[in-house]
Amino acid sequence: MKFLNKLERKFGKYAIHNLMNYVIGLYVVGFIITLINPYLISYLRLDIDKVLQGQVWRLVTFLIQVPPLNGFNLFFYLIEMYLYYWIGSSLERSWGAFRFNLYFFSGILFNILATVVIYTVTGYNAPFGLTYINQAMFFAFAALYPNVELLLMFVLPIKVKVLGYIYAAIYVYQIYDVVKRGQWFDGIAMVLAILNFLIFFFATRNYRRISPKEYKRRANYKRQVRNAHNPDNVIQFQGRSTVxxxxxxxxxxxxxxxxxxxxxxxxxxxxxxxxxxxxxxxxxxxxx
Structure with a gap:
């Protein structure tokens, strides 16, 4: 945390405020591209082979989220945009602009790194977009606001932490599945893709509660409580406890x-x- 404080004091003035406004703008751009010519997206995807040939803009333009060509539903697309806008804005309000920027852009870097790992080993360009970055944001939101309720299918209230556990279980199973099929580099890439969340999660845990000193303190406290409930002046006199x-x-x-x-x-x-x-x-x- 001290390191982050130093970074924020030094570079905080460069933070992009209301970052999610620009992210939603990428959604809108993707929607417009879909309306004009969906095949234009092939020039924007993160293709490491093309990047090595000089098309470096792909390192940024892969963030343009294009709706699926088949089964596209505008209503659910708008709901998805609003949901991630709300989650990202909540994180920015909680952390501040600089730390949210750091979390979001580190997610981008880790996604690029994951793509590079897959391409280096298999020669395959993984079609990474905002999917894993959005998942990392959702996991962080669930960790910060576990008791916030969302309406599943607009009817059933469910706490964010429950959804977080479900998504985490699905994600772990997906990693296990690709590793089981021998594609363990893909599994490594999937871990790298949400590494910003893993760093955030483990860096914010309170490890004092599992330290030997803390166990000793708890044991002393429980012993004092027992002694308070069973003081030395309690004796058995004529078949009953007497103080x-x-x-x-x-x-x-x-x-x-x-x-x-x-x-x-x-x-x-x-x-x-x-x-x-x-x-x-x-x-x-x-x-x-």
């Missing part, structure tokens, strides 16, 4: 054993230790 006013720390006798017994606290012991007169001067002092 006594006095109890000798050496012999355990109380005023119930003998009404004539006298008890005193020892000023030299560390803690509240009470003794009967038989042991007040003969006991070993307790030092912590």
């Amino acid at each position: 006594t006013r006095h109890k000798c720390a050496v012999c355990g006798r109380t005023e119930l054993d003998d009404e004539s017994l006298e008890f005193r606290f020892c000023s030299k012991c560390d803690g509240n230790y009470e003794y009967c007169m038989d042991h007040l001067y003969t006991h070993e002092h307790v030092h912590r």
Whole structure:
């Protein structure tokens, strides 16, 4: 976090505010291209072979999201745009413009890296667009706002964390499936594609709660709670639990054993230790 704070102080003035407005603009551009000539997108896709030939604009233009040619539904396309606009804007409000920019653009870099890995090993140009970047944004949103509810099919309320678990399970299964088929480089690429979320998730966990020191603190706390519920002055007297006013720390006798017994606290012991007169001067002092 200190490193991010230093980066933000140094480069925060260059952050793009309301970044999702520009991302939605890419959706609109993609929609217009679809209306004009959907095959123009072939000049915009991330093709590493073409990039190596000098078409470097593909490193940016692959972010233009083009609707599917078959089964396109304008209503659901608008819902998708609004959903990701809302998620991205929420993340920017929570983190600030600089950190959201860093998260989004690091996702772009990791997606390019994933494509390079697949191309280097298999020679295949993976058609990566905003899919994995949007998934990484959704996972981050689910981690930050787990109890926010969405209406599934506009009817059934469901918490974002539940959807996050479902999508995560599907994603892990997809990775397992490609690795099982021997395409383990594709699995590596899929992990790289959402590496920005993995870095965010593990970097923001509170590891103190699983540290040995924290386990010791919890154990001491539970022991103190047990002692509070079962104090030393609780004894079994005539078949029932009785709280006594006095109890000798050496012999355990109380005023119930003998009404004539006298008890005193020892000023030299560390803690509240009470003794009967038989042991007040003969006991070993307790030092912590």
